[in-house]
Amino acid sequence: MPSQTDKLWFSEQVRPMLDTLYHVAYAVVQNDADAQDAVQDCIEKAYLSLDMLRERSRFRPWIMRILKNTCYRILREKKRLIPFDDLPESGEEPFDSLDLKAAFSRLSPESRLAITLYYYEGYRIPEIAALLNEPEGTIKSRLSRARKALRQDLTVTEVCL
């Protein structure tokens, strides 16, 4: 089990990442309760397996992988995906926002992660590549496909309306 020093170090790494962890989790599980559960589970799992992290400089991609797996697991266990049904019904949000949410939810989890990290967390492509442990070209392609999918999806929605 980690020492008190490990705990302090771990907390110092996690605190600045809390927003990112939440957004990434939300991008995959698509609701607040599961996103918070995923982050909590991820924090606890990561902490208790801290001695398996051989290079502490790799903390961010490492915890991101744990979070990804945790989120996928939550999706699997809940046996559900939220394309439309659980979207908010109130008129508080503009139509285009709801459309975007629906289109976003139809992207693959990998694309949602890339979009989230790039647009909502402000990471650059090399940073996302490092976080997800994938080549930059792969991230660029994924972002490109996701943009196209979002655009096409939203265009279809507009035509239908």
Next chain:
Amino acid sequence: MNQEKKNAYENDPLFPPVPQGYYQRMESVLDALPTEKKSVRVPKKRGIILLAAALAALLAVGTAVAVSISTKEQLNEVVEQRIEQGDDERYQKARELAISRIDADGYPHVIPLEGSADLGDVTLKLVSIEVYGYEAELRYTLESDTVGFVPALSDPDFREDREIQKTVAAFDTLCAYGEDACGFVLNVEGTDYTAYHGDSVAASGMDHDGVCTVRFLEFPWKLENGTHLTFSGTLYRCDTEGTRLSEIGSFSIPFVYNYTAELREAEIDGMAREYMKYADQRDAAVHDTLSGLPENATRIDAVAGKTTYLDVSADEEGVLLGLEERFTEIGWIDYTYFCMDGYDVADEELASEIAPDQQSATKLLRLPYYADRQYIGDVVTIGCVRSINKLIPLEPEGWMNSDEYEDTVFVFRYNLLTGEVTLPKDDAERDAWFTPHTFPMDNGDQVYSFKGRYDVWDVEDVSDTQNGTTVRIGRVAFTPDGELCIVYRAENLACEVIAWETLPKAIAIDGVEVKAHRFLEEDGFRLADDRIAEILNTYDMSKTRWITDCWNMKLPKRRDMYDGPITIEIKDWDLYDLNKQGEREYVGTFSFTFTIPVDDASYRMMSAGSFTNLNEH
């Protein structure tokens, strides 16, 4: 300077704001993370035992079959072959991959640009443009001997940035180029596209090498070669608060989008070399990992759905499982999870190779022990569940849920000492060993990797009263960390927390003396003077104050090595209370001897949350 938020949108249509309760909750999670006084990692000699176990596996009987090449060796050979491959061959393969990526529709190309504009003392030079699907990023530099450039000053947060403060101090004339960039325009064949309006830093930022960026949304999907563009805008002087003072000047720079054959070749070459570097690093890391693993493994060769479980071995950190997963064409929730003795364990992929026909992958996973190896049994039950969610593909990408799931379960037992593998003889036995969805996560307790169970015994009729204060031993538990935890209750005290300041002089477990400590405390507890002053203010308000607390101690030997009743002696606990003057007052010295029937726990729990409170149960 905050470059991390360069891409970030100011208003998030996709995400709700992070709830305030979230931070509070995560802080509680961080606070509650347990620590250990010292590491309880498995001693080195364990490795020798496990190596012997792996060798013993060769001779194992039962359902284990003859050993052929292990997954570790198989993967290692592939990696070594690749490492020994000539650079040319690897480069050609990397090029093929790069070309397939770069030629895909909408792949963003970085087009270097030439062109500049002089705005009095300021020179703006184009650097490059990158169109990445309905968005474009244009890069440029700003040079001046007399003007200091900062991305923004209207935002107090930015004004506090040290780099910005340095610029403000160094120059009499300032330009918040990021805020000005919100008005920049990129004209494409007669159509104007304005820069992203919102957070000025999202619209424009400056790299560490001094290259500024400005982003345009609602842009064409891609540009054809020969497309004419014009980049235009105005820069302003501003004061230290970011208020615009006067115009520095306007610029309008025409250029032509041209993705040349030379650029394409450079891009392919660059990406191919990046892939090679990535693959080399990965191969080196995998080779390094594999070389430290046991040589032999016990064959399993069992097929469950689309997975073949190949072999199993173990090292100091966990069970090593080789498997081959055949890909499914359906669904992206194709996820395998593992449990060991009912505990969720997060698998670590040590190596993975996709077959030449691209139809399957062979993997070597480590399933980490859920508790320190010395505190779990020699035979572990491994449950593997592969869950495939059948989804309907959408064009151009994405999936729709079909609500069809297919779970396949594979269960086996593995003897960590002998290497013997045992499979359940039928479905009923398999279900008795492990059933998905009944593992502890479903019972409301949090189950974490490496976290085992608490075996708890209620202790009856063990108490003593001295000078009106009664101390009762209420409960004893084995903790997942190999400790013994003794829970007591002391009643009729004026200041109950003074009890924390002392520990029994010794505690003996079956005659072996061990040192007790309070949970999480490194150096003991001492009630602070200011806290004592607070307590004295309410000294006589309650006559029946009490406390429950526990002492922890390392077990002298592994918990599963205790096969009969355990005798516990608590020797000489000096208990104090607080008098009205705020002085510590001796109550008495308490000693107890009692036994617990180790093979018959009163109850088993997944967390220490409630058994340490003697008001419950």
